Amino acid sequence: MAAETLILAIDDDLDILKLIRFMLTKEGYSVITADGGAEGLRLAKELNPDLILLDVLMPAVSGLDVLQAVRSDKDSKTNTIPILMLTAQVATEDIDEALSLGANAYMVKPFRPSNLLAKIPTLLKK
Numbered sequence: 001m002a003a004e005t006l007i008l009a010i011d012d013d014l015d016i017l018k019l020i021r022f023m024l025t026k027e028g029y030s031v032i033t034a035d036g037g038a039e040g041l042r043l044a045k046e047l048n049p050d051l052i053l054l055d056v057l058m059p060a061v062s063g064l065d066v067l068q069a070v071r072s073d074k075d076s077k078t079n080t081i082p083i084l085m086l087t088a089q090v091a092t093e094d095i096d097e098a099l100s101l102g103a104n105a106y107m108v109k110p111f112r113p114s115n116l117l118a119k120i121p122t123l124l125k126k
Contacts, residue, residue, distance in 0.1 A: 005124065006030045006047060010040030010066060011055040011086070016109070020053060023113050029120075037061025041069055048077050051123055054103075056087040056094065063087065064101060071102035082123040086111065 007029050009020045017033040024031045032047060034040035038061045044052060052070070056063040063085065070078045082104045089095075095106050104123055107116065 004030065005051075006032065006049040007051045007053060007120070008032050008034065008040065008043055008047065008049040009053040009086075010034045010037065010043075010058075010063065011053075012036055012058040013055070016055070016086075019113075020116075023117065024120075027117060037063060037066045041066050044070055044078050044081065045073075045076060049081060051120065052081055052083045053086045054083055056085060056089045056098065064098065067098065067101050067103055084119065084123055086116070 007024055009017055011017050012035055021031045034043050037058045054063045073079050085098045085103045085106045088109045090108050098106055
């Protein structure tokens with residue numbers, strides 16, 4: 001994958017962000033990280049990444065808040081960015097809510113790096 005593919009990872013867990021950055025840069029992706037929802041939303045609008053990896057449970061601005069804000073901004077290119085929810089939330093209602101708000105996919109933590117790496121190309125094609 002070419003380095004010009006920009007992925008924005010938004011999570012309040014710095015260890016997860018380090019892991020994602022390491023894994024994805026090793027595969028040739030450009031990765032920007034945000035350690036909270038507010039910063040992630042700002043970066044999404046500013047950088048218009050090719051893909052967003054988004055945690056649900058974050059203080060202040062949750063992943064669902066970010067998802068809603070990105071999807072509801074009809075005057076922005078960000079509303080079409082593929083979004084993969086990457087979260088520890090496993091309840092069916094959490095998954096259904098994220099998908100109904102416009103998430104393209106949902107992956108539960110802890111995740112297998114190989115599963116994440118396999119999912120990314122399919123999301124980038126959308």
